[in-house]
Amino acid sequence: MATRDGSSRSRLRSAAIAPANWTERLSEQQFAYVLLVPTFLLVSTMAVWPLLRTFQMSFQADALYTADYVGEFVGLSNYVELLDGTRDAVLGSPFVSLSNPLDSAVMVTLVYVAIAVVLETVIGFGQALVLDQDFRGRRWVRVSILIPWAVPIAIQGMIFWLFFQPDIGFATALLQDLGVFGQNPLTRTVDSMVIIIVADVWKTSAFMALLILAGLQSVDRSLYDVARVAGASTWQRFKYVTFPLVLPALLVAMLFRTIQSMRVYGIIETTAGCNTVPSLTCLVVSTFRAGRYGTAAAVAFITAGLVALVAMIYIVKFADLEVGA
Amino acid sequence: MSSATDEEEGGPLRRWTRDAIQNPGSTYRGLFYVVTLFFLVTTLFPFYWLLVLALTPGDQMRNIGLLPNGFNPYAFVEMFERLPFHVYMFNSIVIALTTTVIVLLVGSFAGYAFGRLRFRGKTPLLLLLLAISYFPPAAFILPLFQLFTGNVTLVTLPVVGAVQSPNWFNTPGAMVTPFSALFLPLSIFILTTFYSQIPDGLEDAARVEGTTRIGALFRVIIPLSAPGVATAGVLTFIGVYNEFFISFLMTDGQAENWAPIVWGVVNYQGQYQAFYNLMAAASIVGVLPVVILVVVAQERIVSGLTAGALKE
Numbered sequence: 247m248a249t250r251d252g253s254s255r256s257r258l259r260s261a262a263i264a265p266a267n268w269t270e271r272l273s274e275q276q277f278a279y280v281l282l283v284p285t286f287l288l289v290s291t292m293a294v295w296p297l298l299r300t301f302q303m304s305f306q307a308d309a310l311y312t313a314d315y316v317g318e319f320v321g322l323s324n325y326v327e328l329l330d331g332t333r334d335a336v337l338g339s340p341f342v343s344l345s346n347p348l349d350s351a352v353m354v355t356l357v358y359v360a361i362a363v364v365l366e367t368v369i370g371f372g373q374a375l376v377l378d379q380d381f382r383g384r385r386w387v388r389v390s391i392l393i394p395w396a397v398p399i400a401i402q403g404m405i406f407w408l409f410f411q412p413d414i415g416f417a418t419a420l421l422q423d424l425g426v427f428g429q430n431p432l433t434r435t436v437d438s439m440v441i442i443i444v445a446d447v448w449k450t451s452a453f454m455a456l457l458i459l460a461g462l463q464s465v466d467r468s469l470y471d472v473a474r475v476a477g478a479s480t481w482q483r484f485k486y487v488t489f490p491l492v493l494p495a496l497l498v499a500m501l502f503r504t505i506q507s508m509r510v511y512g513i514i515e516t517t518a519g520c521n522t523v524p525s526l527t528c529l530v531v532s533t534f535r536a537g538r539y540g541t542a543a544a545v546a547f548i549t550a551g552l553v554a555l556v557a558m559i560y561i562v563k564f565a566d567l568e569v570g571a
Numbered sequence: 572m573s574s575a576t577d578e579e580e581g582g583p584l585r586r587w588t589r590d591a592i593q594n595p596g597s598t599y600r601g602l603f604y605v606v607t608l609f610f611l612v613t614t615l616f617p618f619y620w621l622l623v624l625a626l627t628p629g630d631q632m633r634n635i636g637l638l639p640n641g642f643n644p645y646a647f648v649e650m651f652e653r654l655p656f657h658v659y660m661f662n663s664i665v666i667a668l669t670t671t672v673i674v675l676l677v678g679s680f681a682g683y684a685f686g687r688l689r690f691r692g693k694t695p696l697l698l699l700l701l702a703i704s705y706f707p708p709a710a711f712i713l714p715l716f717q718l719f720t721g722n723v724t725l726v727t728l729p730v731v732g733a734v735q736s737p738n739w740f741n742t743p744g745a746m747v748t749p750f751s752a753l754f755l756p757l758s759i760f761i762l763t764t765f766y767s768q769i770p771d772g773l774e775d776a777a778r779v780e781g782t783t784r785i786g787a788l789f790r791v792i793i794p795l796s797a798p799g800v801a802t803a804g805v806l807t808f809i810g811v812y813n814e815f816f817i818s819f820l821m822t823d824g825q826a827e828n829w830a831p832i833v834w835g836v837v838n839y840q841g842q843y844q845a846f847y848n849l850m851a852a853a854s855i856v857g858v859l860p861v862v863i864l865v866v867v868a869q870e871r872i873v874s875g876l877t878a879g880a881l882k883e
Contacts, residue, residue, distance in 0.1 A: 266783040277784060278690035281680040285755065288677060292715070292752030293703045299714035315717060376607050387607060389869050394614050396861040396872075399815040400836040401854045405617050407840065408624060408854075414632050414847055448613070453876065460877035480599070509707040512815030516836060530709040531820070539713055546709040553707060 303543035315539045324544035333541060338532060339524040341545075348435050351545075352552070355526045358439060359507045359556075362446045363500055369447060370454025370499070377455065378462045395452040403516025406445040407432065410517075438518035445513050450506075454499050461495025462488065494567055501560040508553045526552075618858075624851035632847050646852040653843055656853050658826040659835030663818075664860065666743050666831055667811040670750040674758045674807045675800060677751070682762030683788050687774075700756040708816045711749065716820065719745040741828035745821040750811050757810075758803035761875055765799025766792055802875035805868045809861055832857055 269277055304324055307317035327333040334340045340350040347353035373391050377384065394402075409417050412430045421427040431437035465488060473483045511527035514520055520528035526549040533542040591598040623639045625647065631640035651657050684690070685697060717723050721738035728734060739745040769792055777787045793800060815833055822830040824838060835857070839850050865872060 266785040269784055274688050275690040278684040278688040281684040284677045285681040288752040292749045296711040296714040300710050373610055389866055390611055390615050392865050396809050396865045397858050398813040400833040401857050404836050404854045456876050527709045549707050550710045
């Protein structure tokens with residue numbers, strides 16, 4: 247038994263040694279490329295190829311009645327018809343609509359992202375200022391602020407769905423009495439938007455807080471002493487010392503949250519449903535399930551384009567800061 | 572709070588105001604505790620309310636206040652009987668663990684290359700990895716779905732004919748493989764940072780002793796970067812366990828078909844609408860693995876989130 251075990255182990259070892267010895271003969275550059283092979287196999291098959299293929303599909307017609315996924319090449323017409331409203335009948339809700347903004351996917355997504363990210367920034371900043379203090383139990387406060395961040399999206403959805411069920415959730419009764427919500431808030435677009443934004447703020451403010459906290463802790467403490475000697479009040483110290491120095495970290499955190507919240511889907515699916523709050527990713531899923539692959543691909547790439555556009559705004563703003571500094 | 576003392580002391584409000592003006596430090600202190608308390612209540616209250624809901628018996632599900640209407644802990648047993656929620660959780664944990672192992676192994680090779688070796692094309696390759704994490708998952712899903720339902724022709728061989736992609740729909744492979752790629756960039760950034768900080772001398776010493784380069788990676792670099800490896804591992808595990816989009820679309824939702832926790836939740840909402848107590852119990856049990864992980868590994872999570880993001 248012992249000898250067999252030993253021999254199988256030595257065989258395993260020699261199997262590992264052969265390639266390890268082979269790498270000894272490579273130059274540093276060759277060795278680096280060998281190490282990167284698994285990464286680029288994974289990334290090229292699971293990310294680069296699907297992206298390029300989706301991009302290609304977005305120029306092809308929907309093929310509902312054939313064995314193929316997509317039909318003939320149609321140029322930009324998927325994009326054009328989505329943007330000018332010709333495709334709205336297929337989508338179930340308008341794509342872009344300025345007259346009725348909360349019915350249309352683009353506006354719903356942008357409004358959601360804008361409000362959620364601003365609220366998360368404010369609350370995250372507050373949490374970061376609390377965590378920046380030295381006090382007993384700080385560790386536990388940080389854990390409890392961090393826990394919502396780790397809650398699976400599906401369960402986050404379940405929590406807020408239960409919260410606002412008309413017959414049991416006490417939040418509904420309370421907010422109805424205040425006249426904020428209607429009978430069943432999860433079937434009304436505006437009410438549901440509010441719920442989804444609150445759910446998102448609850449879950450992701452901690453992420454903001456941690457990034458801002460890292461920025462706060464890198465501020466040179468002696469600057470505060472200088473400000474205090476110069477007679478600055480607490481508010482002035484915050485405005486003229488803390489805020490400008492934290493701003494780069496703050497912008498990075500906002501950029502990350504913006505990119506992530508542009509993808510909003512899971513929390514909608516598990517609370518109000520995509521008919522009530524049609525986000526862009528909702529449209530990708532519904533057209534994909536209807537077999538309209540060309541349309542789905544075009545919606546996906548318009549989403550990616552919007553993400554890129556918003557990211558550019560942050561990056562330009564960030565570059566301004568760097569130049570100004 | 573009798574009126575007599577109020578008059579003697581000038582009323583609690585006035586006394587408080589006077590103290591606040593004379594001693595602003597204690598006011599800030601008080602304000603600080605109020606704000607801290609506010610954040611604690613807002614983040615933890617939903618969990619408390621889930622517990623209230625879970626303990627309330629099924630026939631008392633009306634006008635629930637801050638305490639449960641009765642006491643029925645059997646919801647925590649029944650939730651596994653109505654739906655095999657433990658199987659959904661098991662599936663999620665297996666998928667998350669497998670992905671974490673793959674990401675750490677592949678990411679370690681890449682992190683070593685990016686952090687410790689000089690080669691041409693390093694910056695463009697890092698930028699490519701960064702660019703991939705910008706794209707929403709919706710931009711990947713259509714071809715991946717076709718691939719894993721066996722509908723993509725990989726190669727057309729002269730004799731055998733067309734070789735189709737494997738049908739991995741309803742198997743862990745259809746989730747683990749895309750997750751490994753999509754969560755890889757974050758781990759590579761974290762591991763690159765940690766691996767690049769190991770002094771060259773330590774690696775050279777091992778090499779003089781006769782270790783191969785791969786051996787040095789596994790015997791010197793990775794053990795010395797244990798906190799970094801733990802950080803990347805914890806973030807990947809939580810990320811996969813929490814993922815919604817691909818988990819939702821790559822199985823048909825049956826527990827025996829490797830459907831993850833997402834489907835446990837969706838099936839409860841679809842089939843057992845009225846069993847609010849079971850849903851609340853399932854939510855509590857479903858978050859336990861990640862809550863334990865956050866409590867145990869909070870330092871790692873904090874350093875990982877900040878290092879991973881601020882580096883870029």
